[in-house]
Amino acid sequence: MLGKRILLIVGGGISATKIPALIRLIRAEGAHVTPVLTAAGAEFVTPLSLSVLAGEAVHQALFDVAAEAEIGHIQLSRRADLVVVAPATADLMARMAAGLANDLASTLLLATDKPVLIAPAMNVRMWQHPATQRNLATLRGDGIALVGPDEGEMACGEYGPGRMAEPGAILDAIRAALAPVPLRLLPEAQMPRGPLAGRHVVVTSGPTHEPIDPVRYIANRSSGAQGAAIAAALRDLGARVSFVTGPAQVSPPEGVAVIAVETAQQMREAVEATLPADAAVMAAAVADWRVVNGSDSKMKKDGTGRPPALEMAENPDILAWISQAPQRPRLVVGFAAETDDVIAHASAKRARKGCDWILANDVRPDTGIMGGAENAVTLITAEGAEDWPRMTKQAVAARLAARIADALA
Template sequence: MLAGKRILLIIGGGIAAYKALDLIRRLRERGASVSPVLTRAAEEFVTPLSVAALAGANVHRDLFDLTAEAEMGHIQLSRSADLVVVAPATADLMAKMAGGLANDLASTLLLATDTQVLIAPAMNVRMWQHTATVRNRAVLEGDGILSVGPNDGDMACGEYGPGRMAEPLEIVAAIEGILDRATGPLAGRHVLVTSGPTHEPIDPVRYIANRSSGAQGTALAAALRDLGAHITFVTGPASVPPPQGVTVVKVETAREMLAAVEAALPAEAAVFAAAVADWRVTNAAERKMKKDGSGTPPALSFAENPDILATISQRAEGRPRLVVGFAAETDDVIAHATAKRARKGCDWIVANDVSPATGIMGGSENAVTVLTAEGAETWPRMAKDAVARRLAARIAEALA
């Protein structure tokens, strides 16, 4: 699977750097070529000679290599690989990536590359759990950086917990999965996915929302990613984490979601799985509302939120080739969804029954009917991941 693939391997400075030697060997025995980059700190753990011998290639170490930089070598190096792998990805390297720093060869390559990046974090458990690292991880995930590991286990320092770098074969498997996506049916295509609920404020501590967990939209974004698509994932405050390897845009309200959707265009397909609040409070209070002892509740006035699905479906310019909406209904599901598809102007509607007895809203399974210009197709109840994979395959077929 890796025959002929070019891997740019950045080795960070941690005790796990010794595993990078085995990783190089595993990659080369599968036919990949490896261009190794050593940070200064990494040279304290592995030698350039051992890395070069295993890689069968020169080791890149210095940003200010006059011979290489005469031809802008760091730019060439960052663009010539099929995948950039950082193993081990130390806390320092992750901080540099999250902050956009470029003060050595490794960080400059990571900032200059337009290639997908996979990191294999490795550090002390306290460093991994530190708020700064947690923040940096979230930034990198939002930027579409993929990761493998870390694993739980004994540390070189004698502590135990998450922070051990993934084993070389785990990293190889992750590399194979990523590069397999690059040849998938949606490779190179941009797909927009919305997910989760929206929160419409009543006052600073209260809001109007719904019971959507975001699980179906998240699963769908992951399934489309696995077919090779570049995903912009616009999500409200969901109870499930966003998938790795997608561009995440977090919003709160319906108006924020519409703005994020419009900013993400153009896209070849747009899938609107978010459960957007139909109304917002127009007289939301700037301070927490208090009971005044009269027993009279405060009077709330409402306005209709923008219709995101209809707005994008009816665009005169820049409309995605395929626009897919979702219809969460509690009665007359097919009739309501058919009317919604005609009213909104979208290509497909994915309808489901979310009445309390079904357990679908917030649950792990779904039962959907896909309505298109050709008619309605009802699928059996299945896990939301399975629904996502089946729908992603249909989208890929439609865009082929």
């Protein structure tokens, strides 16, 4: 997201109070935020607060003499890389669906030629109303991307779907929408065809980095090559792929929605934000532990010869969580990188985590598998263990993708 420009349209509603946190998250990724505040939005957050956090002027009026001297609404709508509407109220969604342009926000949305992402927020009855659902269908047909809404207790005291997605989930959706080829934004005629066409698959990949201090971290030797190959193979079979990757040594494939993370906790949150999905392939080498007493400044020697005492805590178990999640994918595939008793340990892991399949491999240093170009895996299912011959990681990915397509057929 470094250097990307986000045009952030803030609608009215109590969820607008979450927007300052979203702006902080976006800017922490190195992106620029240009806020547009609707009249209703200004009832919940102030132009000054948004301007200070964004580091840019807040735009509110369509008929701004200074701005419109250079056709400001056209420039604003075109110079952004992505337009985000949060909260997207029922009224804003209705005006978008109807193509109205009676204020600055709706005019920008009608004039833009850039991708648009909305984060709906409204009362549960308003969300479930046939008119809102018709408008949502229209917006989806127009290629508008959606994040949320979540289900939960409303400010009005009612419970159900309609809560705006949390800032972290919106940030993940922004990352996905800014991917090189965000497939969910392509017109239907341009969507890839194949046995997985219309399916959504989540793939995790690479290592995670758990910080000790600003310059040191706990990691592992995973290159991310196998996960990237799996994402590419699923894409080639027509799937829409959400690719959640740690700091890998290999570049993510084109044509998938890339969500870059560093820590296990960030990966857990990113995976949750991608659901629902038809299948999940958890190929990342997630660190089991994180440091809870890390330092905000570089740790230095103190002359005693004693190393610092690092206090460790267990990281979230992403494979076990998604295997039990309310929105559990139909097929969950895990990986088991082992150095001894590979089949026994991997079989026990499959049962313990609750996933459907486990791909087990021997990662002892003399195998050359971790960080190498080849892999030798055993597919473990409820039916038993199936040894695959040693082959390139691309060949493993193609074989796994084909098995996934068969399972989802």
